[in-house]
Amino acid sequence: MPNVRITLPDGTAREFPEGVSGREVAQAIGPRLAAEALAARVDGRLVDLSTPIETDAPVQIITPSSPEGLEIYRHSSAHLLAAAVLELFPDAHPGVGPPTDTGFFYDFYREKPFTEDDLAKLETKMQELVQADLPYERVYFPKGEGLRLFQQKGEFLKCQLIEEKAEPVFSAYRTGKFLDFCRGPHIPSTGRVKAFKLLSVAGAHWKGDEHSYPLQRIYGTAFFSKKDLDEFLAKIEEAKKRDHRRLGKELDLFSIQDEAGPGLIFWHPKGGIIRKEIEDWLRTELQERGYDLVFTPHAMRLHLWEISGHANFYRENMFGPMEVENDKYQLKPMNCPGHILIYKSHTRSYRELPLRLAELGTVYRYERSGVMHGLLRVRGFTQDDAHIFSMPDQVEREVQDCIEFAFLVLKTFGFDRYEVELSTRDPRNPEQYAGTIEEWELAEGALKKTLERMNIPFKAMPGEAVFYGPKIDLKLVDAIGRPWQLTTVQFDFNLPRRFGLEYVGSDGRLHTPVMVHRALFGSIERFFGVLIEHYAGAFPLWLSPVQAAILPISEKHLGYARQVAEELRAAKLRVHLDDRNEKLNARIRDAQLQKIPFMLVVGDREAQSKTVSVRRRDTGDAGAKRLDEFKGWARELIDSRATKW
């Protein structure tokens, strides 16, 4: 038998008989690798360990330590789930079951819904199948024959997939009773699945099309070790504890009320303080950076939205227009047209550019019921919006300033990780975009060059640009590693043209300005939600609604406590004197649960020495401090907007 030459990742090459499998290669390298091996990469393609290698090729053995390893493992776990489902619920018709970032799911069509109890039963069955150590057996079918087989099994969803996607001879995987049209690869057998859990059952639609079959999606996750699984489950628990909807209620920050309608936010006094601090900071920064603050109406003639094009392409996201004196008015879903009208209010000279109009603009967008989510997805929200009108040669500088501003936001609010995406046009479909090729090249070049010049790693997203221009999106990553899209910087070639924007250049002629739309926080509501979750409600001192709780030991100490409160208030600290007739322990507990940064205990000792006993919410008793010393310290923390102390 002829030999094949296998090149391993370390560059060494070895000869094997033709038709050698990945498993045999692994065995030849070492028993440890053989035991860990899940699949193989042969000449760039992922294949089963059992797949014969017919030609000279580079070969890499996939193990749990490679990222593809986990993906394959979870994909196989999804098959294991489907096998268990078919054992217990023969009336279920499998749809698709891929791995995801956090686990896997499998979709089924079935008349009766799955229940939580069913999940427990399925887990038990999956355990049994793991014990049975069933192989993931790869089989091949000619398309016609395979199709008939799946038809006989009544698996109409699979049949549809085969018809659409299958090669003339396609592969399938058999695991117990479950046979799946699947490209693979898979792990060798179910016995290799170590730690998994079914998490939830939810509705889905065949191919994501809401008019197609309603399916039931069973979500699960799988890890190589119980430890990893437990860590993941603990993270889910942690996320639940941080849920801004729950904290918003517990800390009395905001509410959403049935009587008012879904997706509409009521900022309570404590949330209001935080918003005011955010906005005050932002306004100061805007002014320092040469933005002009403007205000525009919340409802404007529908005609305006016809000019802008929103009435057409954005109609699905707008509240319906309202009749006023035989005219129609539209609640604004965006701020751009308002800013454009200000731009157009008189002839602009190149000397005025770049003109940066900023507004904390409250907009209303119609969101389908069922998509609202706390503060993160709402129907009324305030954008920290700005539109920059500039000359083409100024635009790179403006983009850079926006990005730097966005970084300042991250730093100020205590985020140290972020991801950047550059969305550009799809060069294959030039006709679907507004603006000329030259404009697009200028804009994309400006965005890309800026990122490169600033040494910012970014993910290129070709084809992801919106029709009116390319954009940079910045996602921040929160304390427990979740990304949130907030900042966006986008070019707009559409509106300047539609509204006929112009400026008089130094040449005395009329030119069309470049328009950049940007929001840093995105929406104040969403940003607030992210902040709550990031800090788990324990805000930095400068944002805390109550910065210090003053706790007199008994009624006797009320006099001194009032003095302390007054002095701190005079230094512009937000303090709360808790003079309730409760035990000190109870009041400490309440302050602690309210995540108040400092508790100041005052009794005889403190009154005598003009001190306060400081308790920190994070580390507890911090000992006595002179009142003026504490005041100075707190003031400094606030003024520097410290996120840690």
Added chain:
RNA sequence: GCCGGCGUAGCUCAGUCGGUAGAGCAACGGUUUCGUAAACCGUAGGUCGGGGGUUCGAUUCCCUUCGCCGGCUCCA
């Protein structure tokens, strides 16, 4: 909007195989005057999300509607 689950006191939840509901915390009144995460006693509080139907009788069963939760889809 679609699929599934769920709406009981301000909050967290129990309960009724159909006979108009109960706890803890919060609130209020009193007692207690306290040194770093829950003092004690008492009072009040609910047309059991809204509407309709079945029934002698509905919080419970059915229909419908609103809202919430988990997804799908979409997005700041």
